[in-house]
Amino acid sequence: MSNCSETLERLYEYIDRELSNEEQAEVQRHLDDCPPCRDRFKFEENVLRQVRRCCRDVSAPPSLVEKVRRICNQ
Amino acid sequence: MRPGTGLVDGLFKRKEPNLVTENGRHPEAVRQCLQQEALTYIDSLYRTAVRMTRNPSDAEDLVQETYLRALRSLDRFKPGTNLRAWLFKIMTNAFINEYRKRTRQPRNQSLDNVEEYYVYAHLIDSGVQPESRGPEEEVLASLTDDNVVAALESLSDEFRQVVLLADVEGFAYREIADILDIPIGTVMSRLHRSRRRLQRMLTGSLVEAQPYGDSAHE
Numbered sequence A: 001m002s003n004c005s006e007t008l009e010r011l012y013e014y015i016d017r018e019l020s021n022e023e024q025a026e027v028q029r030h031l032d033d034c035p036p037c038r039d040r041f042k043f044e045e046n047v048l049r050q051v052r053r054c055c056r057d058v059s060a061p062p063s064l065v066e067k068v069r070r071i072c073n074q
Numbered sequence B: 001m002r003p004g005t006g007l008v009d010g011l012f013k014r015k016e017p018n019l020v021t022e023n024g025r026h027p028e029a030v031r032q033c034l035q036q037e038a039l040t041y042i043d044s045l046y047r048t049a050v051r052m053t054r055n056p057s058d059a060e061d062l063v064q065e066t067y068l069r070a071l072r073s074l075d076r077f078k079p080g081t082n083l084r085a086w087l088f089k090i091m092t093n094a095f096i097n098e099y100r101k102r103t104r105q106p107r108n109q110s111l112d113n114v115e116e117y118y119v120y121a122h123l124i125d126s127g128v129q130p131e132s133r134g135p136e137e138e139v140l141a142s143l144t145d146d147n148v149v150a151a152l153e154s155l156s157d158e159f160r161q162v163v164l165l166a167d168v169e170g171f172a173y174r175e176i177a178d179i180l181d182i183p184i185g186t187v188m189s190r191l192h193r194s195r196r197r198l199q200r201m202l203t204g205s206l207v208e209a210q211p212y213g214d215s216a217h218e
């Protein structure tokens, strides 16, 4: 089993799904057995989820959509 | 042709060899599909523009400029590649070359620390206690969108950009490297550092106090 520091080094690549299947599974195995690492990963994910939720809560104003539609249709 | 139906992809697969005519232009049907598909990314471009410019009206200008540029150079778009990423690349260049040039304050790294304190103050004002040792989740749960936006907007342009592309828009490292024209290792180190900084701002010293290293990808 990989150790905590190896696992934490892969934290962001794991969260971002940038690891190979094999690496992903290795991190997952460590997290299954290590509550402190699991908490840390969960915490990191939560922060990023907050950022995502907050930023995605914005959509283009209808007037802008109309202008861009005209640009796209010309 | 309705946007977002995957029609464009289908078209590319069937017609790939004849996509660009002798004069270097996409046939009219392909152009129209691309224009319609481009329109479906407007929310995604706009919300990124708002956070980049920190200003809704500048964001509208930036998005319009992005579409004007994209349509002017649509014939240079390689069919089968990612139209959304291509639009983000155009917007990023427009932001760096046009928008940032005409705004007053040059954004540099040395400002970051000053701004960080500003956000700490902001968090305390809004009732979040950065020095609290309560459960991290509680601190997180008490954050408002204003806190998150203030923290995000206090990052330098380079840092904010990678967070928006990765965490909000879900682009892969490779795509971000292409959009920003930087090596993938730089994407990773910027992401790492900007996330640490965001976290520090959003939760005070809670995370810093943990015995975990901050050295990966730096």
Ligand SMILES: [Zn+2]
Pocket (backbone or CB within 6 Å): A003, A004, A005, A007, A030, A034, A036, A037, A038
């Ligand atoms: Zn562990």
